[in-house]
Amino acid sequence: MLFPVxxxxxxxxxxxxxLYKLANEGxxxxxxxxxxxxxxxxxxxxxxxxxxxxxxxxFKEVVEKMESWDIVEQxxxxxxxxxxxxxxxxxxxxxxxxxxxxxxxxxxxRREIINQLKLRIDNIxxxxxxxxxxxxxxxxxxxxxxxxxxxxxxxxxxLSGYMxxxxxxxxxxx
Amino acid sequence: MYKEQLFDxxxxxxxxxxxxxxVFEKIEELFIALKDCNSDMLKKLLRNS
Numbered sequence: 001m002l003f004p005v006x007x008x009x010x011x012x013x014x015x016x017x018x019l020y021k022l023a024n025e026g027x028x029x030x031x032x033x034x035x036x037x038x039x040x041x042x043x044x045x046x047x048x049x050x051x052x053x054x055x056x057x058x059f060k061e062v063v064e065k066m067e068s069w070d071i072v073e074q075x076x077x078x079x080x081x082x083x084x085x086x087x088x089x090x091x092x093x094x095x096x097x098x099x100x101x102x103x104x105x106x107x108x109x110r111r112e113i114i115n116q117l118k119l120r121i122d123n124i125x126x127x128x129x130x131x132x133x134x135x136x137x138x139x140x141x142x143x144x145x146x147x148x149x150x151x152x153x154x155x156x157x158x159l160s161g162y163m164x165x166x167x168x169x170x171x172x173x174x
Numbered sequence: 175m176y177k178e179q180l181f182d183x184x185x186x187x188x189x190x191x192x193x194x195x196x197v198f199e200k201i202e203e204l205f206i207a208l209k210d211c212n213s214d215m216l217k218k219l220l221r222n223s
Contacts, residue, residue, distance in 0.1 A: 001220060001222055001223070002222045003184070003188055003223050007189045007192045007196070007197075010200050012203045012204040012206070012208075013199070013207055014205040015207070015208075016204075016207045016208055019208070019211070019215060019218060019219055019222075020215075021216075022218060022222060023215055023218060026218070087210075101197060112212075161175055
């Protein structure tokens with residue numbers, strides 16, 4: 001209860017502190033409960049006990065300490081790469097490590113695909129030998145327009161059908 | 175509304191032997207301290223008083 005037994009002990013600022021503490025605890029409980037439900041809905045076969053423990057750990061380490069709900073969303077967006085073991089072997093730190101490793105892997109893949117695109121552009125104009133800075137400009141232009149790694153990969157396979165002739169390259173616009 | 179409800183509750187159940195004026199004064203002080211609280215917080219205050 002927020003109010004002291006003795007009226008003489010009633011201090012409005014103490015009550016304010018206790019009220020805020022109570023509200024924060026309530027919010028934390030609600031957030032952990034919603035995390036539990038979400039985890040359970042994605043991983044029906046995991047026992048409830050493990051779900052509860054993992055949800056509380058994610059809340060403590062990610063939502064509270066890192067103040068990030070976005071990271072929690074990323075856990076679910078890339079779940080097959082993040083929740084890589086039974087829940088009783090997972091904790092928030094392991095999920096963060098998995099997310100980090102997944103991002104590094106995807107970034108490497110993207111760099112590799114962009115590099116392939118660049119090589120293919122270079123091959124199309126192999127006879128004319130375009131300048132490296134121009135090659136960079138055309139590649140970056142296409143990457144900016146295509147955005148998604150999967151689109152860049154798809155486009156680089158059909159590139160020759162879309163790229164202008166060498167003498168029209170000065171008007172190149174991705 | 176919350177102030178009235180809290181006053182009724184405190185004078186009737188929590189501090190029944192206390193002069194109502196003193197309880198009223200404390201509630202006034204309390205609501206000044208809680209002036210940035212929204213209605214959810216004030217409901218919580220009532221529920222836990």
